[in-house]
Amino acid sequence: MVNIRIPKSWEIDPRAVTPEAIFFSRRRFLHSAIASGLGAALLAGCQNQSQEQSQLTAKTLPLDAKRSNAFASVDYPITDESLATKYNNFYEFGGTKSIWQQAQALPTDNWKVEIGGLVKNPRTYDIDDLRQKFPIEERVYRFRCVEAWAMVVPWVGFPMHLLIKDVEPTSAAKFVRFTSFYDQKITPGPGFWADSYPWPYTEGLRIEEMANELAFFAVGMYGKTLPPQNGAPIRMVIPWKYGFKGAKSIVKIEFLAQQPATFWNTLIPNEYDFEANVNPSKPHPRWSQAVERVVGNGPSINWTTQPTLLYNGYEEYVAALYKT
Ligand SMILES: Nc1nc2c(c(=O)[nH]1)N[C@H]1C(S)=C(S)[C@@H](COP(=O)(O)O)O[C@H]1N2
Numbered sequence: 014m015v016n017i018r019i020p021k022s023w024e025i026d027p028r029a030v031t032p033e034a035i036f037f038s039r040r041r042f043l044h045s046a047i048a049s050g051l052g053a054a055l056l057a058g059c060q061n062q063s064q065e066q067s068q069l070t071a072k073t074l075p076l077d078a079k080r081s082n083a084f085a086s087v088d089y090p091i092t093d094e095s096l097a098t099k100y101n102n103f104y105e106f107g108g109t110k111s112i113w114q115q116a117q118a119l120p121t122d123n124w125k126v127e128i129g130g131l132v133k134n135p136r137t138y139d140i141d142d143l144r145q146k147f148p149i150e151e152r153v154y155r156f157r158c159v160e161a162w163a164m165v166v167p168w169v170g171f172p173m174h175l176l177i178k179d180v181e182p183t184s185a186a187k188f189v190r191f192t193s194f195y196d197q198k199i200t201p202g203p204g205f206w207a208d209s210y211p212w213p214y215t216e217g218l219r220i221e222e223m224a225n226e227l228a229f230f231a232v233g234m235y236g237k238t239l240p241p242q243n244g245a246p247i248r249m250v251i252p253w254k255y256g257f258k259g260a261k262s263i264v265k266i267e268f269l270a271q272q273p274a275t276f277w278n279t280l281i282p283n284e285y286d287f288e289a290n291v292n293p294s295k296p297h298p299r300w301s302q303a304v305e306r307v308v309g310n311g312p313s314i315n316w317t318t319q320p321t322l323l324y325n326g327y328e329e330y331v332a333a334l335y336k337t
C-alpha cells in the first residue's frame with residue numbers, strides 16, 4: 014500500500030488512507046466486535062434476509078416510471094437490489110460500506126432544493142414539485158466507483174438538462190456546484206478526523222457536462238424512491254465519471270463563473286481530480302484502474318473482474334466534451 018509508517022488506528026490521518034483501506038480495516042473491526050458479542054444486538058435485528066430487505070427499503074415508496082429505450086440495459090446484469098442498497102459510500106454516516114442503518118437517520122420530510130447563482134429564474138423546489146414537474150423515467154446505467162468496484166443500477170429520475178432549461182443560466186455561468194445535506198447533529202461523519210473534512214459534501218460539473226444527455230438526477234432506484242443510504246430524496250448520477258462525482262441528498266445547486274472546490278478534490282487533490290472521468294489507462298496514484306470488480310457476480314467475496322471501459326462505456330455520448 015502506501016509508503017508510510019503504519020500508525021496506530023487512533024492516529025490515522027484520513028488523507029493517508031483510501032476509502033477501501035478504511036472499509037477493510039473496519040470490516041476486521043466489525044468481525045472482532047461481533048465475536049466479542051458487541052454485534053449480537055445488530056445480528057438479532059437482521060435474523061433473516063427478508064426482514065433485512067424490508068428494513069433496507071423501509072423508507073421508500075413505489076415510483077412508477079417507464080424504462081427508457083435508449084438506456085434499457087448494459088452488457089452485464091443489473092446488480093441485486095439488496096447489494097446496491099447495502100454496500101454504500103456515504104461518509105456523512107460513516108467511513109465504511111456498511112452505513113445503511115446509520116443513514117436511516119437522514120431526515121427526508123419537507124425536503125427542499127435551492128437553485129440559484131447565475132440563473133434568470135432562481136427558485137426553491139419542494140421535492141414533490143420536482144418529481145411532478147419533470148417527467149421521470151428509468152435508466153439502467155453502469156456505475157463505477159474510483160475504488161474499482163462496479164455495479165449496474167436501474168435509476169429513476171430525469172436528465173439534468175431539463176432543470177438547466179427551467180432555471181435558464183446566464184451566459185456567465187460556466188460551472189455548477191451541488192451541495193449535499195449536512196447537519197453535524199445528524200451526520201457524524203467517518204469518526205476520527207471527521208471535523209477536519211471539508212463539509213458539506215459538494216461536487217461540481219462544467220455546465221456542458223451537466224447539459225449532456227447522460228447527466229441525471231435520480232429520485233429513485235429499483236422502482237422505488239431512493240432509500241436514505243443511496244442519497245434520498247435526490248442525488249446526482251454521472252455514469253461516465255467515478256462514483257464520488259455523484260453527490261447524494263442534494264439541498265443546493267448553484268450556477269457559477271468559476272470552478273468550485275469539491276469535497277474529495279479538496280481533501281486529497283492528487284488522487285481525486287475535478288474531472289474524474291472513468292479511464293482504464295489513468296491509474297489512481299495507489300492502484301490500477303485497468304480492471305473493475307463487479308459487485309455480486311462471484312462467489313464468497315462476491316465479485317468477478319472485467320476490463321474498465323473508457324468513460325465507463327459511454328464514449329459515444331461524452332467523448333466530444335473532452336476533445337482538445
Ligand atoms: N453526500 C455524499 N455523496 C456521495 C458520497 C458521500 O460520501 N457523500 N460518496 C460517493 C461515492 S465515493 C460513491 S461510489 C457513491 C456511492 O453511491 P451508492 O452508495 O448509492 O452506491 O456516492 C457518492 N456520493
Ligand SMILES: [Mo]
Binds near residue numbers: 102158160256257
Ligand atoms: Mo466511490
